[in-house]
Amino acid sequence: MTVPDAISDTRGNSRARISEALTRFRDVKFFVPFASGSLAFVVGAILLGSAGIDVGDAYATMFRGAFGSVFGFGDVMLKTISLLLAGLAVSVAFRCRQWNIGAEGQLYMGALGGTLVGISLLGAVPGIAILAAIVVSFIFGALFALVPAVLKVKFGVNEVISTVLLNFVALLFISFLLHGPIKAPGFNPYSPEISEESQMPIIFPGTRLHGGIFIAVLATVGVYYLWKTKIGFEIRTVGANIDAARYAGMNITKSVFVTLGISGGLAGIAGGLLVIGVQHLLIEGISPGYGFVAVIIALLGRQHPIGVAIVAFFFAALMTGSETMNRSLGVPAAFAMTLQALILVFVLVGGLFAVWLSRRNRGGAR
């Protein structure tokens, strides 16, 4: 307990009462994220205004873009699939206190896996092709995520650095393939189109929303139950307190491998679905940075699958809305990213503020 804490404990009841009221607000779990998110939109409005754009019009267009039409909402759900899977990927790793910043790279490797199935003989077998594409994209993503796991366990390489750098490896590797070994005839660096049998069907006519949404939901439920399994308990313990895990005889190496494997696999599926559900071929830049936004989503969703799902949906709407804003009002597409970053900053600061408040209030009870 610090000196100012002690003073605030005893001096003036009014101040204590105010902070008590604030704490009660904080206890309503969504207050801080909500207030911080709103503040981000306020600052965003200032930015828009200073660029000479009608703020009301811009935000209205944004909202309409996401929720104003069936097609638009379908796109929100479509983006939710990718963001949710990638967000789950990062959050699973977080629970084991592994910072997987490499979801983007794992997503690309997964996309490659899905493509390879789709353009191979296996992709021509009806019924099996889709499942095979998903499984292979999981495996590709998982194997690629095991590289940082091995580096960490064998050589003590910090996974933050290795996962970040491996993103470049994956993206450049995909570029190389698309310019040579798997390039389709023609001018563009595209892969051949995948077979019709391996394409994920659209589930809602008039939109681009495909069956991958069920896989994303399944993954959310799966992650929820993962923490109730034996291996999940081990992973959680390693993440919560590595000394206690070691002391209790848990296998830390195994936990790190399993965690990063699952994490990379989920990101891989996100990539595979982009190929078999949306593009139907592999291109450079198939993901607009879903794997990076996923880090923000995992943080804001507090690594809980439901939280991640909510935040992923929100970010999908934000991205879809800003695309519309970009098309019809000419607001730079970068504005969406700015807004995402603002939300992250405000929510993180809001979280710290909440911690500070609760410390202040608990201070005396020693």
Added chain:
Amino acid sequence: MKGITIRFGEVVANSDVNFELRKGEIHALLGENGAGKTTLTSILYGLYQPQAGEIYVRGKKTTIKSPNDSMELSIAMVHQHFLLTLPHSVTENIIVGLKSQGFFLNLASAEKKIQQLSEKYGLKIDPKAVVGDMAVGEQQRVEIVKALYRDAEILILDEPTSMLTPQEEKALFAMLESMVRQGLSIIFITHKLHEVMEVSNRVTVLRGGKVVGTVNTSETNETELAKMMVGRPVIEDIQLKSTAQNDIVLQLKNISALNNSNILFLKDLSLELRKGQILGIAGVDGNGQAELAEVIAGLRKVQSGEIMMDGRSTTKLSPRKIREWGLAYVPQDRLNTGLVLEYSISENLVLDRWYTAGYSGKVFLKQEEMKKFAEKVVVDFEVKTPGINVPISSMSGGNLQKVLMARELARNPKVLVVHNPTRGLDIGAAEYIHKQLVKQRENGVGVLMLSLDLDEILTVCDRIAVIYEGKIMGVVDREDADVDRIGLLMGGKSVALEGTK
């Protein structure tokens, strides 16, 4: 101090406390953890403001709003954990923060003053020495000189002996006596009765934030004080029924191991623990106790040597295997190693056995079984908890230790290693833990107790070994134990433990 009352939220830390300190006395403030000793002195030191009550210093009513105010009044406090900068010299540590120093430091004059102070009060200290190189007892001296340098007349010492060997303790008491002779007044916070008897003139006992009474030390005794402190008679006279102590259940042969800085720390250490025996490892903190416990638990690799448990070598086994073979281990760091604070009681209780058939199926944990186990432990060990499904971070130290003990004892171990099992616990909880250890002993378990508290070791152990700088200095039966000799060994002096007294 008159009628001091302070509340922290719902908790009343001090209630209508009256306390007076006479000039030139050592006044002991005695009480269990949480009795309000530190709070009371912190008020005097200006760290907290009381909600009611008045403070008079030298007959004048004063308000002390901050440590700066108390410094003006010549009140100084030596905290339990020293506030020293280790790479700096004694002088630098002492003058830090003093306003009398200009832009450039005047070290020479400061050194001179320190020299004078140390001669006046018999505090041997080298002003040029680097604090990081000093023993704990010497560092404490630096803290005291720091207070004296600021012209302190009232000195508050918070549990000053918790880190000292018996000899250092004696030296400290001698210094304190010479300081009072020079006119200083000292408040001595402690929970150890023999210290009160040894060093104080008067003693005020606190219990649950209230003053139980103030008595002259010469007119009281330890039994009476203990009763005042706990509120009921305390007789922790543990009778060790003789048990058959034949088979060696744990044997360490010439163990060498590194510490966390990769320095050879355990050197050629050998030990024998028998069935139905409590073997105590006495020593000053940081002499290899943690490393020793970790080596036995398989958490630290040995460089050489062998560990045998029940006749089988466990030297190269994993921590899990060693546990499965019959080790239970209560680490000293119960919060960060023994338990996971954000977990519930039931999750903490299966931390070491979540994979066994009793608590999990092929894939999932058996939540029902975990719950049953937790409910049983809460009843059997009298654990006070808001619920078995809430994070244990809200529970008190004593109850956390009970949960930890419960988990380890439920293993039905052959060997039980406990490290500082009662540190930070109140007398009631400590007594409970000791009884559990004795019960294990009677069941034929070999108990290895590493403790910094020599009184504790002398109370419950059959045999006592002293560790110093990673070496066992000697082993002795309790009946033959001589505190002075043990103290010398703890300080690294080679003497025979057994033999003529």
